Amino acid sequence: MHFVPRWSAEPQEENVFVNEKVISRRALAIGTGALLAAPRIASAADPIKIGCVFPSTGPAAEAGSFQLNGARLALQAVNEKGVLDRKMELVVEDDQTTNPGAVLAFSRLSAQRDIAAFIGSIRSTQVDAMAPDVLKAGKPMMIGGTSPTLTRMGNRWLFRCRPNDNYSGKVIAEYGVTDLQKRKWAVVYSTDAFGSNGAKALEEALKAKGITPVLMQGYTNQASDYTAVVLAVRQSGADVLGSYFTFENDLGIFARQIRQLGVRIPWIGSPSITNTTALSLAGPALFGTFGVADFAVDATPASKDFATRYEAAYKKMADNQSSWTFDAVNLLALAINTAGSTDPEKIRTALLGIRGYAGAEGEYNFDANGDGLRGYNIVRNDAGKIVFIRRIDVQE
Numbered sequence: 001m002h003f004v005p006r007w008s009a010e011p012q013e014e015n016v017f018v019n020e021k022v023i024s025r026r027a028l029a030i031g032t033g034a035l036l037a038a039p040r041i042a043s044a045a046d047p048i049k050i051g052c053v054f055p056s057t058g059p060a061a062e063a064g065s066f067q068l069n070g071a072r073l074a075l076q077a078v079n080e081k082g083v084l085d086r087k088m089e090l091v092v093e094d095d096q097t098t099n100p101g102a103v104l105a106f107s108r109l110s111a112q113r114d115i116a117a118f119i120g121s122i123r124s125t126q127v128d129a130m131a132p133d134v135l136k137a138g139k140p141m142m143i144g145g146t147s148p149t150l151t152r153m154g155n156r157w158l159f160r161c162r163p164n165d166n167y168s169g170k171v172i173a174e175y176g177v178t179d180l181q182k183r184k185w186a187v188v189y190s191t192d193a194f195g196s197n198g199a200k201a202l203e204e205a206l207k208a209k210g211i212t213p214v215l216m217q218g219y220t221n222q223a224s225d226y227t228a229v230v231l232a233v234r235q236s237g238a239d240v241l242g243s244y245f246t247f248e249n250d251l252g253i254f255a256r257q258i259r260q261l262g263v264r265i266p267w268i269g270s271p272s273i274t275n276t277t278a279l280s281l282a283g284p285a286l287f288g289t290f291g292v293a294d295f296a297v298d299a300t301p302a303s304k305d306f307a308t309r310y311e312a313a314y315k316k317m318a319d320n321q322s323s324w325t326f327d328a329v330n331l332l333a334l335a336i337n338t339a340g341s342t343d344p345e346k347i348r349t350a351l352l353g354i355r356g357y358a359g360a361e362g363e364y365n366f367d368a369n370g371d372g373l374r375g376y377n378i379v380r381n382d383a384g385k386i387v388f389i390r391r392i393d394v395q396e
Contacts, residue, residue, distance in 0.1 A: 047089035048342055050332060051109030051118045052325075053130070058097025059222065059249050062277050063122070063321045067144075068092060069314050070322030071119065073306075074329035083333045084340065090329075091115060095126060097247075102126035103133065110137040116342040119328045121145060122162075122321060123246060124194035131155050139344045140335075140351060142328035144320075146271075146294075147197040151369040157344075159351050161324040161331065162294045162361060163373040165194070165244070165270070167394045169201030171292045171376040172242050172268050174392055177209050179378075180266055186215040186238035188229060188254070190246040198244035198270055214238050219254075221246055226254040230261050241267040248272055252281030259285045266290065274379055274386050276319045289381045290389075294361050295323035296377035298388040306360035320361070327359035331372075 052071060055064035071090055079087045091112065093105035102121055109115055110133060118134070121127050122144030134141050135155050143150065148164045176182050185206055189199035195218070203213060215236035219229050233241060241263075245251040251272055258267075267289045272278055274291040297307040297318070306326055310318035331354065338353070339346035354372070357364040364372040375393035379386050 045086070046114070047087045048083055048336065049089050049091050049112070049115045050329065051106075051112065051115040052090050052092045053095050053102055053105045053109065053118070053120050053126075054092055054325075055097045055101075056092075056094040058095075058101070059247055060097040060123070063248065063275065064094075064097075066276065066316075066319060066321035067122065067325045069316075070310070070318070070324070070326035071329050073310060073313055073322075074326045074333075078329060078333040083336050084342070088329070088333060095121060099126055099129040103129050106130045106133055106137075110139075115139070116336065117141065117332050117344075117347060119143075119325060119332075120158075122324065124150060124197070125192040125246070127158070128193045131158065134158065140332070140347050142332065144324045144328075145194060147193045148201065149193070149197055151371050156370075157348065159331075159366065159370040160372060161328045161359075161364075162271075162320065163376055164371055165198040165201045167374055168198060168270055168292045168376055169203075169205040170394050171378065171392045172202055172270075173205035173209060173211075175290065175292075175378050176240050176242065176266070176268050177206070177211065180240060180268075182240035182266060183211050184237060184239040185211060185213040185242055186217065186233045186236050186240070186265075187213050187242045187244075188217050188219065188233065189244040190221055190250070191218040192221055192246055194246050195244040202242050202244075219250070221250060223250065224253070226250075226257050227261070229254065230258045230263060233258065234261060234263050239265055241265055242269070243267065243273070244270045245272045245278075248275055248278040248281055251278050252285075255282040255285035255289075268292070271295075271320050271376075274319065274381075275321060276317055277321075279381070279384060279386075283384070286381050287383055291379050291381070291386075292376040293320060293379045293386070294373065294376060295320040296379050296386065296388045299377045299391060300358065300362065302358040303360050303362075318360075323360040327361050327364070330359065331357065331364065 054067045095102040095105045118141040120141045120143040124145030124147035127145035146165045148166045189195035274293045307318045335350035338350040366372045378389040
């Protein structure tokens with residue numbers, strides 16, 4: 001991250017002209033100190049700034065690099081055309097992979113009055129922590145957190161660039177019950193906002209199919225040992241596992257331990273089970289697992305195009321950490337151009353009006369709550385390669 005001085009030093013002169021009178025520079029400086037200290041008013045030539053809350057330190061630092069890469073990839077194409085005949089610029093603050101860090105990062109960004117909109121976190125727990133300050137700031141924030149409650153708590157400035165977990169729960173249940181023919185479910189979930197709400201959505205989706213899970217097992221983020229959780233799964237008699245893991249490092253530890261302790265039942269995980277970081281950490285322990293993925297390379301032509309461009313630019317496979325921020329930048333550029341303004345209310349209205357936009361994550365049609373997507377892709381880990389099976393869209 002770099003900072004550009006608001007003005008540069010001027011050559012020293014003895015006198016300057018003001019209102020056709022000669023005044024010494026010293027007197028002018030004394031007489032106009034307050035004016036010089038005031039923030040510079042943005043001009044039409046200035047870039048349109050987008051504030052980003054991404055992790056660059058802590059356990060999610062690698063995932064944060066994917067988020068930033070996705071946003072930068074979109075920015076390159078956006079700036080070739082321009083937004084209101086101006087460039088867009090990302091201003092990034094580190095959330096330190098913590099809720100307090102996310103709140104602090106957002107406070108630093110929101111203090112900069114020339115930032116037009118924000119891109120928040122992929123972690124629901126962090127979005128939840130920032131939400132009161134986002135409401136006070138009164139500017140749109142694109143989010144990746146999938147907890148259903150985030151867009152249903154009266155905060156009109158949150159716009160989600162991934163499908164929420166009301167849909168993931170229904171898709172996990174549909175695939176596990178209908179396709180895999182499994183009825184004895186163990187559900188393992190983080191006890192944070194994301195995991196708790198995801199597990200609740202899955203439990204309700206299963207109950208709608210006449211199934212009560214044999215185990216609902218929560219865990220605490222950033223634990224170093226999941227033996228007790230694994231043993232609970234093994235002792236439950238479950239024939240299928242559904243999971244909601246917030247952090248990839250937790251998922252990696254759990255995956256290795258569940259295999260070490262001999263649990264071999266089918267496993268259908270929330271999107272983190274398909275992330276590049278999780279695949280790297282868990283390795284063969286995730287082979288043969290299934291996932292509900294908001295982003296899958298072969299799901300749509302737009303997804304394929306994004307994945308090809310991402311790999312060419314960064315020499316890494318794209319995943320949903322990068323796809324949603326790629327879409328977020330493009331959606332904000334579209335909304336600002338449509339609004340013809342950086343006025344927050346006009347950007348918000350333009351976002352709500354987006355219909356049929358083909359993004360890397362899917363087709364966006366924002367509803368009044370700020371949710372743009374309503375389906376998930378079923379994928380399988382085939383010896384480390386994520387293979388697209390089919391798309392399941394949820395009808396409400």
